[in-house]
């Protein structure tokens with residue numbers, strides 16, 4: 001048989017053909033299937049983004065989506081507080097849900113859903129910001145400065161760091177419970193956000209979040225690892241800053257130290273690459 005004859009088989013419809021076609025284009029098919037699922041609100045999240053209100057979850061998720069998904073896609077306006085996005089992580093497109101940080105019924109429900117009602121959860125991206133948390137309400141800011149004496153950046157950061165630690169501990173408790181029931185994530189990424197505000201002190205920040213170092217934060221990680229077994233979950237920590245901007249508190253200002261778009265995008269690219277690696281590694 002000649003080559004021309006062979007290539008004809010491509011044009012002949014057979015039963016096997018669609019299977020070959022589907023195999024060849026499986027990643028695209030899966031991507032559009034995930035998008036369709038998200039659009040009609042039936043996509044179960046396989047990755048969740050957690051962390052306190054104001055640490056930058058929504059900004060990170062939308063930059064992640066934009067950078068990881070070459071073809072942009074109009075997200076549906078969500079009626080709930082949970083934001084859902086299809087994001088390509090590693091080889092496949094995942095349904096990623098951003099869980100609201102404020103204590104609310106919606107938060108409890110969506111966390112419970114992801115951790116206790118599905119076997120499909122791949123990973124958790126837990127966002128922290130080394131105390132540089134944004135407070136939106138002017139009245140709350142005023143009250144903290146005037147009535148509680150939290151009047152310097154140092155003090156507000158200490159305040160947020162302690163709340164961050166409590167929030168992280170309660171998150172780890174939920175993860176441990178979920179793992180004990182044979183569910184839960186295969187990986188946990190600690191996204192150390194807003195590094196533009198502390199790039200000069202990057203090593204100190206890393207010492208605080210790196211499980212190989214000793215800190216109140218890493219103590220929580222290490223006792224969690226003892227509970228669930230270090231082989232049962234992969235934990236990594238990564239710096240990121242999708243949207244550098246100054247941090248202001250009571251007239252005091254910290255300026256962003258990451259001032260080039262290239263550098264900011266590099267942080268995000270490395271972040272995306274490492275999350276992909278960890279996702280591909282656990283399959």
Ligand SMILES: Nc1nc2c(ncn2[C@@H]2O[C@H](COP(=O)(O)OP(=O)(O)O)[C@@H](O)[C@H]2O)c(=O)[nH]1
Nearest residue numbers: 053054055056057058059194241242243244245
């Ligand atoms: N300096 C700096 N600030 C950021 C960055 N990302 C987010 N923020 C700030 O954090 C605020 C809260 O972000 P948002 O994504 O709404 O937080 P969420 O409540 O966790 O969803 C934003 O309005 C920004 O002011 C960043 O990369 N660097």
Ligand SMILES: [Mg+2]
Nearest residue numbers: 057058059100
């Ligand atoms: Mg948000």
